[in-house]
Amino acid sequence: MKQKVSRRDFLKFFGLGTAGTALLGSATAVPAFANTAADKLPTFEMGPLKISKAKETASVCAFCGVGCGLIVYADEKGERVLHIEGDPDNPNNEGSMCSKGIALGDANTIVDKKRKRVVNDRRIMDVLYRAPGSNTWEKKDWEWALKEIAKRVKETRDATFEEKDENGVTVNRTQAICHIGSASCDNEENYLFQKMQRALGVINIDHHARL
Numbered sequence: 001m002k003q004k005v006s007r008r009d010f011l012k013f014f015g016l017g018t019a020g021t022a023l024l025g026s027a028t029a030v031p032a033f034a035n036t037a038a039d040k041l042p043t044f045e046m047g048p049l050k051i052s053k054a055k056e057t058a059s060v061c062a063f064c065g066v067g068c069g070l071i072v073y074a075d076e077k078g079e080r081v082l083h084i085e086g087d088p089d090n091p092n093n094e095g096s097m098c099s100k101g102i103a104l105g106d107a108n109t110i111v112d113k114k115r116k117r118v119v120n121d122r123r124i125m126d127v128l129y130r131a132p133g134s135n136t137w138e139k140k141d142w143e144w145a146l147k148e149i150a151k152r153v154k155e156t157r158d159a160t161f162e163e164k165d166e167n168g169v170t171v172n173r174t175q176a177i178c179h180i181g182s183a184s185c186d187n188e189e190n191y192l193f194q195k196m197q198r199a200l201g202v203i204n205i206d207h208h209a210r211l
Contacts, residue, residue, distance in 0.1 A: 054082050061101045068093035068101055081108040082117060157200055173201045181207030
């Protein structure tokens with residue numbers, strides 16, 4: 001015959017069982033690593049820190065809109081990133097970092113097969129342009145690139161600008177251009193981008209961090 005156990009009785013029995021287990025465990029406690037000889041335990045020797053002579057700079061992660069604080073360590077000349085870690089003084093992340101943020105330094109340098117940090121050869125440092133129908137990239141300077149971008153934006157806007165929609169409502173827009181924001185920019189810069197895109201009549205505006 002099954003016996004019903006009330007909630008109060010269950011907690012009572014559970015408490016007694018827990019107390020008994022604790023007493024039994026304390027009576028027959030086994031020290032940690034009892035089966036491991038002391039001379040076989042791993043030992044660690046602290047060598048010189050890789051960042052002992054590095055230049056320390058406080059920064060902010062560029063991946064999303066949370067604004068996690070970083071501490072960036074670079075060489076004495078500030079030309080090469082050696083290490084990145086979370087800033088414990090930042091109230092947003094308190095020193096912790098997500099998987100993307102902790103790997104942010106790989107955009108500048110990577111660890112090679114010899115466990116040495118070297119400049120990331122996959123990082124694009126130049127303006128690359130591939131002409132229509134071509135299968136090769138050409139290096140261009142920034143002056144050419146900015147002029148080309150401005151020319152193409154104006155041509156696209158002029159060709160697709162709508163003053164009124166099909167119902168005769170004034171819209172002053174172009175739907176042929178889309179603007180994607182960047183979390184590397186601060187609020188003031190994003191505000192200026194918004195003003196510029198609105199002035200052009202761009203309505204398709206987004207941001208990968210939804211700022």
